[in-house]
Amino acid sequence: MGQIVALQSLIEGRQVWQGRAVPLPSGGETTGWPALDAALPAGGWPEASLSEILLPADGVGELQLVLPTLARLSKQQRAIAVIAPPYVPCVAGWENGGVTMAHIDMVYTDHPRDALWVSEQCLRAGSYAAVLSWPLHADDRALRRLQVAADNGRALGFVFRDRRHAVQASPAALRLELETEPVRQIRVRKCRGSQPPALPIPFPADGW
Numbered sequence: 001m002g003q004i005v006a007l008q009s010l011i012e013g014r015q016v017w018q019g020r021a022v023p024l025p026s027g028g029e030t031t032g033w034p035a036l037d038a039a040l041p042a043g044g045w046p047e048a049s050l051s052e053i054l055l056p057a058d059g060v061g062e063l064q065l066v067l068p069t070l071a072r073l074s075k076q077q078r079a080i081a082v083i084a085p086p087y088v089p090c091v092a093g094w095e096n097g098g099v100t101m102a103h104i105d106m107v108y109t110d111h112p113r114d115a116l117w118v119s120e121q122c123l124r125a126g127s128y129a130a131v132l133s134w135p136l137h138a139d140d141r142a143l144r145r146l147q148v149a150a151d152n153g154r155a156l157g158f159v160f161r162d163r164r165h166a167v168q169a170s171p172a173a174l175r176l177e178l179e180t181e182p183v184r185q186i187r188v189r190k191c192r193g194s195q196p197p198a199l200p201i202p203f204p205a206d207g208w
Helices: 007-012 034-039 062-075 091-096 112-125 140-153 163-167
Strands: 050-055 080-083 104-107 130-133 156-162 174-179 185-191
Touching (some): 062 080, 062 130, 112 130, 112 156, 156 163
Parallel strands (some): 080 130, 130 156
Antiparallel strands (some): 174 185
């Protein structure tokens, strides 16, 4: 039997590699939904990062999900860019949700690739607090560029995509799936700094 050596002596002699726990994300931006904030390691949207929201179809409440954030940022007179939405947002509905539309820039493009390029530039510019986009043909490389741009520009990036992309890996810091059956709820598919919660989060259609 080999010689027994005290573990402490090995550590002090730097003969044992010691891993360090990755610190939990901090400084998250509240989503405005307490149950969702409680489930996320940063206590809200990860700061200066890309959040991917997967949908079964357009118009199932995805804008309601981010509306409290848009309201808070716009009231702080911080600019928000909305890039190539699939339908014209209801201005009255946004205003009823507390959004100051004077700080919302709507940008429409002629080609999906243009939308990706504009989204990246807006995220990277440092002049927008949040950028919302609906990329139709975004691969891993394109999403990674958006993630890096959000980090460089210290902005919140939101991309809305069909849930069929859930099987693909994503560089986004946060990945949520909005489900409508059997009830409307949010499932956390990925969150940097922690394992996703096992249970879905209620997302009522008639309340904040």
